Amino acid sequence: MRLEERGERGLVEIIKKLWKVKSEWVEEGIGDDCAVLKNGFIFTMDSFVEGTHFYYEVYPPYELGYMTLAASLSDIAAMAGEPLCFFLSLSLWKDLPEEWVTNLLNGMQELAEKYSCELAGGETVAGDEIAITIGVLGRAEKPVRRKGRRIGDYVYVTGIPGRSYLGRLALYNEIETELVMCHLRPEPRIREARMLVERYTITSMIDVSDGVLIDLSRLEGEGGIYLESSLFPTDPEIERLCDVFLEDPVDVFLRGGEDYELLFTSPDEIGFPWVKKIGVVREGEGIYIDDKPTEVKGYEHFC
Amino acid sequence: MRLEERGERGLVEIIKKLWKVKSEWVEEGIGDDCAVLKNGFIFTMDSFVEGTHFYYEVYPPYELGYMTLAASLSDIAAMAGEPLCFFLSLSLWKDLPEEWVTNLLNGMQELAEKYSCELAGGETVAGDEIAITIGVLGRAEKPVRRKGRRIGDYVYVTGIPGRSYLGRLALYNEIETELVMCHLRPEPRIREARMLVERYTITSMIDVSDGVLIDLSRLEGEGGIYLESSLFPTDPEIERLCDVFLEDPVDVFLRGGEDYELLFTSPDEIGFPWVKKIGVVREGEGIYIDDKPTEVKGYEHFC
Incomplete structure (x- = not known):
């Protein structure tokens, strides 16, 4: 093979x-x-x-x-x-x-x-x-693993994934937008991760490299992940560029990649303004968006 | 540039x-x-x-x-x-x-x-x-550096550098010889190095990756290195293949490479049979072979 x-x-x-x-x-x-x-x-x-x-x-x-x-x-x-x-x-x-x-x-x-x-x-x-x-x-004193989520946890994300993907499209097509810098100069969330573990219980974590959906599918633990698309973070520049490139903002959020934001689960209500709740962990298996099971697709090498 | x-x-x-x-x-x-x-x-x-x-x-x-x-x-x-x-x-x-x-x-x-x-x-x-x-x-409890040789030290080598180089020539030319395995399956001298530091004072050390001469030139410390070609280790199979490929055994020893043997300096008389003395450290600068200064040449990337 x-x-x-x-x-x-x-x-x-x-x-x-x-x-x-x-x-x-x-x-x-x-x-x-x-x-x-x-x-x-x-x-x-x-x-x-x-x-x-x-x-x-x-x-x-x-x-x-x-x-x-x-x-x-x-x-x-x-x-x-x-x-x-x-x-x-x-x-x-x-x-x-x-x-x-x-x-x-x-x-x-x-x-x-x-x-x-x-x-x-x-x-x-x-x-x-x-x-x-x-x-x-x-x-890392207490390294947070990809495995460990529990039923009842919330699913969180830092920043606004999708910006890097649109920034890359803009870069390749020579369109001016601040999002190009999101692609070229992403910030690793080192300080943010440490602030999170110091203040809250983080049960599992991964960074968004290949896309929210494929990276979420790499988290392991109890139950399934139920995302609610109305909770996905976005901003006017994303909306504008989605119009330009005929892309769907929800799709861009889920399948973009290279944002290097953090995806994590926690039983706590997180109070940081740069963190958005996007779903919960419930009985089940796999990933659901607005209660519909979804197929995981994102960037994979050799395919 | x-x-x-x-x-x-x-x-x-x-x-x-x-x-x-x-x-x-x-x-x-x-x-x-x-x-x-x-x-x-x-x-x-x-x-x-x-x-x-x-x-x-x-x-x-x-x-x-x-x-x-x-x-x-x-x-x-x-x-x-x-x-x-x-x-x-x-x-x-x-x-x-x-x-x-x-x-x-x-x-x-x-x-x-x-x-x-x-x-x-x-x-x-x-x-x-x-x-x-x-x-x-x-x-490494006490990592041996490339820098540290002293005037009066001896220069030593493990094994027989040059075998890998001839083995590679034989491999490319489909000639049968045990030296092909010296090229394809070199042994990292991990145990040998530890035996050396446990028993003797080793003032500087490097492994032979690009060739004895170029790797010796990467050692730093006092004085110059004076090699004596009559002391260079060799064996009958090296002599035989040097005849086949019209190579000079001394040149093969000095400029071969990929042997992963150890080159080192020590003030001690080393008693292991797999170690050969090939020279001394004396006042001066650079590398001498049979008292003649030599130009360092070996494999270098980008050249």
Whole structure:
């Protein structure tokens, strides 16, 4: 069987099943946003490949650096951790201008500075395809897992997912809107996640990388998730761009992706203004929107 | 300026100079085999790209898995550490057979089992080029650095560098020899490194990835390195293949690469049979072979 028939999830399942060697240093291995190590360390690794995740012609290197590090730090946020340092492997064309690399690094540095996150090592290799792989080492006293929701929990989201997707469409079509910056400079919700766990009980959490629906489907625990579309956050600029691109705002919210907002469940009424309740956990299975079962679709590699 | 004019070393220097953000969690950042973190953790990240490091048609996936993980674990050995777990990012063709991936993983697993080194996370993405990025988390009570040699130290090497280089030539030319396995299944010298530091004073150490000469030039400390070519280890199979390929055994020893043997300095007389003395550290600068100064050449990316 070829990988495109398996899809990314299928491939990860195969690897998970095949791998037998265990280490006493790993508390939680493959399957969550980060691996959880002994002593409260967490680690995540992400790759960004030209032609799959970005296009050389479209993405300014400074923003590409910011964006790729933000995506990686977001995995640390999804476990309510803090980043300590990161590692960078760059596969680059031989004839790439040096300036491209320094701009990429400077974009990463702007973001890294906010968290005192040092570039501690890595590698540069020559290749025919630009590829950026980032590994982040972080720390979380009580890492929040993807698994753990209970019947009666509420489902919450930070910010307004969908903005990044519309921003990308605008970027590709050279339309001016503030949403382009939501795509190019997403903020990993590191501080927000820590504020949440300090004040409330968070039973499960994930960040929105592939889209609200597909990322919600990766949460595990009791019952099913019942979303109410009238509760989905939106704003006038989203409405305007949905008109321009003939997109449906509810669809954009559910299937967008790359927002790096947090999706989580909690039994508490959350009082932060940047958090919106979008549903509840009830008896059942799967994900429902306005009481109708929904098919999970979003971005998946190899498909 | 384009990257090919800079070379890999030049690029790493630029990144080192450009990066300002520091973390209190990093004791030693860019520039050694591994980053050294607080609490004795060490971390290394390596990438292997199709067309640059290997060819799909030539390398059986099982051996490729073994080889790439061995190269990564070797960085842990070079600091006299022990591996704890690793992370894997795979960029793969969509139409790659699933079996290729399971064989790759099984090859890694054979090696990982020796060290209870768990695959703790990572990512799979679709790309037009196969790329394997491996991050290894390890631990070293007293990590041996690249810097630290003293005047009067001896220069040592484990095993017989050059075997992997000739093994690669034999593999490409379909010539039968045991050296092919030296190339495809190198052994990271993790146990050897720990035996060395337990018994002797090791003042600096590195592993042979790009070739004895270029890797020796990366060691820092007092004086110059004076090698004596009559001391270089060799064996009959090396002599035989050097005849076949019209290569010079001394050149093969000095410029081969991918052996993952250890190069190190010590003031002690080392008594292990798998260690050979190849030179001394004396007043001076640079590397001398039989008292003649030598130009450092070996494999460098982007050149």
